[in-house]
Amino acid sequence: MLELGGGTHMARALIVYYSVYGNTEKAAKAVRDGLASAGLEAECKKIKDTKPDDLKAFDAIIFGTPTDMEDIPDDVGKFMESLKRVDLRGKQGAAFDTHYEDEPVGGLKVLEKYLKTLRFCSFDFFAHEFLTC
Numbered sequence: 838m839l840e841l842g843g844g845t846h847m848a849r850a851l852i853v854y855y856s857v858y859g860n861t862e863k864a865a866k867a868v869r870d871g872l873a874s875a876g877l878e879a880e881c882k883k884i885k886d887t888k889p890d891d892l893k894a895f896d897a898i899i900f901g902t903p904t905d906m907e908d909i910p911d912d913v914g915k916f917m918e919s920l921k922r923v924d925l926r927g928k929q930g931a932a933f934d935t936h937y938e939d940e941p942v943g944g945l946k947v948l949e950k951y952l953k954t955l956r957f958c959s960f961d962f963f964a965h966e967f968l969t970c
Contacts, residue, residue, distance in 0.1 A: 849894065850879040850929075853887050854901035855913045860935040865901045868933070884916045889923045897929035898957070900948050904936035907943030917951045930957025 850872050856862035865881045872879035892898050902913045930952045934944035
């Protein structure tokens with residue numbers, strides 16, 4: 838539950854993802870299920886089915902992408918660029934990527950840069966602390 842303006846509401850999270858072979862989709866659904874088991878209202882949406890303004894309705898947005906040649910796929914980059922016209926400051930944000938075992942974590946690093954640029958409050962799940970807000 839979140840307390841906003843004297844009232845409380847069920848926190849809502851969106852996992853928005855792009856998947857080529859289904860691995861990122863599986864990871865997105867696992868994140869959704871984990872958040873739901875912790876008491877958050879969570880849903881998954883593919884990037885192609887998501888409009889930038891859709892993100893305004895959520896308290897937390899988690900972005901998922903496959904790593905493609907140490908970068909993100911073009912469709913993910915276009916979507917992230919489109920978010921620059923939407924005020925998402927103060928939203929909780931996180932990101933994950935899927936990649937081959939020996940492939941660098943390039944997609945995640947690119948998404949983390951976008952989170953900072955878009956002024957999300959980002960959370961380091963491993964350190965259990967907010968990185969920026």
